[in-house]
Amino acid sequence: VQKREIQLMRLNELPAETRDGKMLSLKANIEIPEEVDAVESHGADGIGLYRSEFLFMKSSTLPDEEEQYDAYSRVISAMKRRPVTIRTLDLGGDKLMHSMNLHGGVEKNPILGWRAIRFCLSHVDIFRTQLRALLRASVHGNLRIMFPLISGVQELKEALAIFQAVKLELQQENIPIAENIPAGIMIEVPSAAMTSDLLAKRSNFFSIGTNDLIQYTLAVDRGNEHVAYLYDPLHPGIIRSLKMIIDNAHKAGISAGMCGEMAGDPLYTLILLGLGLDEFSMSSFGIPQIKQIIRSTSILEAEEFVGRVLEMDSPDAIVDFVSTTMEDKFDITG
Amino acid sequence: VQKREIQLMRLNELPAETRDGKMLSLKANIEIPEEVDAVESHGADGIGLYRSEFLFMKSSTLPDEEEQYDAYSRVISAMKRRPVTIRTLDLGGDKLMHSMNLHGGVEKNPILGWRAIRFCLSHVDIFRTQLRALLRASVHGNLRIMFPLISGVQELKEALAIFQAVKLELQQENIPIAENIPAGIMIEVPSAAMTSDLLAKRSNFFSIGTNDLIQYTLAVDRGNEHVAYLYDPLHPGIIRSLKMIIDNAHKAGISAGMCGEMAGDPLYTLILLGLGLDEFSMSSFGIPQIKQIIRSTSILEAEEFVGRVLEMDSPDAIVDFVSTTMEDKFDITG
Numbered sequence: 001v002q003k004r005e006i007q008l009m010r011l012n013e014l015p016a017e018t019r020d021g022k023m024l025s026l027k028a029n030i031e032i033p034e035e036v037d038a039v040e041s042h043g044a045d046g047i048g049l050y051r052s053e054f055l056f057m058k059s060s061t062l063p064d065e066e067e068q069y070d071a072y073s074r075v076i077s078a079m080k081r082r083p084v085t086i087r088t089l090d091l092g093g094d095k096l097m098h099s100m101n102l103h104g105g106v107e108k109n110p111i112l113g114w115r116a117i118r119f120c121l122s123h124v125d126i127f128r129t130q131l132r133a134l135l136r137a138s139v140h141g142n143l144r145i146m147f148p149l150i151s152g153v154q155e156l157k158e159a160l161a162i163f164q165a166v167k168l169e170l171q172q173e174n175i176p177i178a179e180n181i182p183a184g185i186m187i188e189v190p191s192a193a194m195t196s197d198l199l200a201k202r203s204n205f206f207s208i209g210t211n212d213l214i215q216y217t218l219a220v221d222r223g224n225e226h227v228a229y230l231y232d233p234l235h236p237g238i239i240r241s242l243k244m245i246i247d248n249a250h251k252a253g254i255s256a257g258m259c260g261e262m263a264g265d266p267l268y269t270l271i272l273l274g275l276g277l278d279e280f281s282m283s284s285f286g287i288p289q290i291k292q293i294i295r296s297t298s299i300l301e302a303e304e305f306v307g308r309v310l311e312m313d314s315p316d317a318i319v320d321f322v323s324t325t326m327e328d329k330f331d332i333t334g
Numbered sequence: 335v336q337k338r339e340i341q342l343m344r345l346n347e348l349p350a351e352t353r354d355g356k357m358l359s360l361k362a363n364i365e366i367p368e369e370v371d372a373v374e375s376h377g378a379d380g381i382g383l384y385r386s387e388f389l390f391m392k393s394s395t396l397p398d399e400e401e402q403y404d405a406y407s408r409v410i411s412a413m414k415r416r417p418v419t420i421r422t423l424d425l426g427g428d429k430l431m432h433s434m435n436l437h438g439g440v441e442k443n444p445i446l447g448w449r450a451i452r453f454c455l456s457h458v459d460i461f462r463t464q465l466r467a468l469l470r471a472s473v474h475g476n477l478r479i480m481f482p483l484i485s486g487v488q489e490l491k492e493a494l495a496i497f498q499a500v501k502l503e504l505q506q507e508n509i510p511i512a513e514n515i516p517a518g519i520m521i522e523v524p525s526a527a528m529t530s531d532l533l534a535k536r537s538n539f540f541s542i543g544t545n546d547l548i549q550y551t552l553a554v555d556r557g558n559e560h561v562a563y564l565y566d567p568l569h570p571g572i573i574r575s576l577k578m579i580i581d582n583a584h585k586a587g588i589s590a591g592m593c594g595e596m597a598g599d600p601l602y603t604l605i606l607l608g609l610g611l612d613e614f615s616m617s618s619f620g621i622p623q624i625k626q627i628i629r630s631t632s633i634l635e636a637e638e639f640v641g642r643v644l645e646m647d648s649p650d651a652i653v654d655f656v657s658t659t660m661e662d663k664f665d666i667t668g
């Protein structure tokens with residue numbers, strides 16, 4: 001095991017390039033600034049998902065602009081010029097009630113509830129404060145901003161309008177911000193997948209959030225022991241959704257990434273390569289193994305593999321085929 | 335108002351036929367056998383959704399095979415040879431716990447939980463009893479069986495296997511059942527929409543359950559006051575899903591119906607006609623008005639209308655266009 005680890009760590013200096021020359025981006029998911037060291041030591045070429053929620057959960061009051069600015073700046077500076085993708089607040093109303101002295105009542109189906117961008121668009125003060133902190137921190141490096149749980153064009157327009165207004169406000173206050181900060185969205189709601197052609201025209205990048213996308217698409221709360229068995233990244237409905245999202249991103253000339261667990265699971269690397277995914281974001285520790293798979297295959301091979309998966313209509317057959325292939329070719333057991 | 339009602343009631347004897355000769359089927363949704371009178375008096379040509387849940391909710395014990403047989407037989411006989419679509423149990427585990435002396439714990443997200451076909455496939459005894467009662471009742475008329483919440487091919491195969499086994503069992507007991515009882519499915523999970531081509535090959539008909547389909551596709555619990563505003567049948571992601579489902583049904587040579595609220599709302603009749611929907615099922619009282627719209631338009635007009643809706647990418651523009659058109663053409667206000 002140690003020998004294998006040393007071997008994997010040697011990969012750090014090598015690019016995530018397929019044998020036929022496609023360069024992939026492998027990024028890290030982090031929750032707190034302290035994780036940046038692990039990001040460095042595992043060869044990530046950026047941060048694909050910085051979850052800003054921790055700042056909002058750790059105390060009983062909302063973090064102010066300065067506190068957020070400090071946290072974002074630390075991560076952005078530490079990563080030097082490499083991209084740092086910070087997701088705006090992705091919490092449910094229930095989780096924030098304590099810090100806001102609000103009493104919104106208990107939600108019956110919080111996963112389908114008042115969360116993420118929905119919550120931010122109805123609490124513009126909280127959203128603006130976060131965007132101010134982000135924009136101010138942008139001068140320290142290479143920031144990308146990402147909105148979670150976008151369900152359609154309308155919400156994206158609203159979020160972008162507030163983003164523009166905050167930019168203008170800072171400019172009028174003569175506070176420096178970086179130029180051309182990319183604003184992307186998570187694709188994790190089925191309606192966003194279904195309208196990804198429209199959303200791609202208005203976003204600078206996509207990041208597919210498979211955990212939620214799979215839950216919604218299959219109508220399954222995977223935290224529910226009675227139905228968790230239905231949660232399946234290889235369901236043909238999921239593979240087809242991923243294909244649609246990635247194809248629509250490329251048609252609009254933007255990159256398609258993924259920051260859900262599927263991106264860090266080596267069982268799915270060949271499928272995601274074949275579907276055309278450009279960027280994989282995951283726990284730092286998973287990066288070397290995914291890189292190794294990428295470096296030992298080709299896009300041609302991956303596309304041929306996906307072609308066969310897309311022709312199969314039995315989920316059992318797909319799972320068998322994927323497991324067998326990944327074990328034979330890469331020694332990966334699913 | 336009374337004059338209008340009389341006028342509408344006169345429609346009972348006329349078919350739901352467009353001006354260019356497409357014959358639509360207008361059916362009724364019912365919950366209890368007593369509603370059959372209203373079905374008759376409003377000109378329904380069958381029952382598109384008989385919710386069997388009432389039988390399971392009205393007492394603290396599960397209904398046995400005889401009690402179910404009686405209820406189903408009454409409705410099937412009363413409707414003579416017109417089709418009666420009975421949906422198998424569509425309850426959540428939580429709702430049945432009392433009658434089963436089970437303690438499965440409270441679900442955090444019941445809408446994404448242990449419901450409907452999922453519950454039946456893990457309680458095969460309850461499912462078999464219902465299927466036995468249904469099959470025995472089938473000799474009294476024209477029964478169609480419908481499975482709710484199918485998420486993919488695997489679940490459908492399992493449900494059909496049990497259905498076949500129960501049929502065989504009854505035949506071996508020399509209990510008469512009707513020949514060729516159609517078995518269809520509700521399309522209400524996004525993954526079912528995404529794989530509707532595969533499901534159509536294994537079903538005798540589709541019935542689109544828009545209430546759940548919209549909730550899952552938009553990731554919205556419409557019972558949640560904070561997010562109910564997002565629930566929108568005209569979201570481009572919904573319209574495109576409906577188109578995909580209906581097109582896939584037709585490619586496989588089966589009919590596409592709808593039994594969600596959208597089918598009974600006159601605001602959406604022209605869109606649904608243009609998308610190719612074959613069967614509208616709704617509360618009996620809504621049938622005359624929907625029939626009047628169908629009789630005063632053509633498929634050509636409806637298709638042209640849908641073509642324009644599908645080209646629009648702004649939800650606001652779609653809502654405006656649909657409301658204005660329906661008001662101008664049919665005096666319908668949305």
Ligand SMILES: [Mg+2]
Binds near residue numbers: 148149188209212
């Ligand atoms: Mg999410």
Ligand SMILES: [Mg+2]
Binds near residue numbers: 482483522543546
């Ligand atoms: Mg339903």
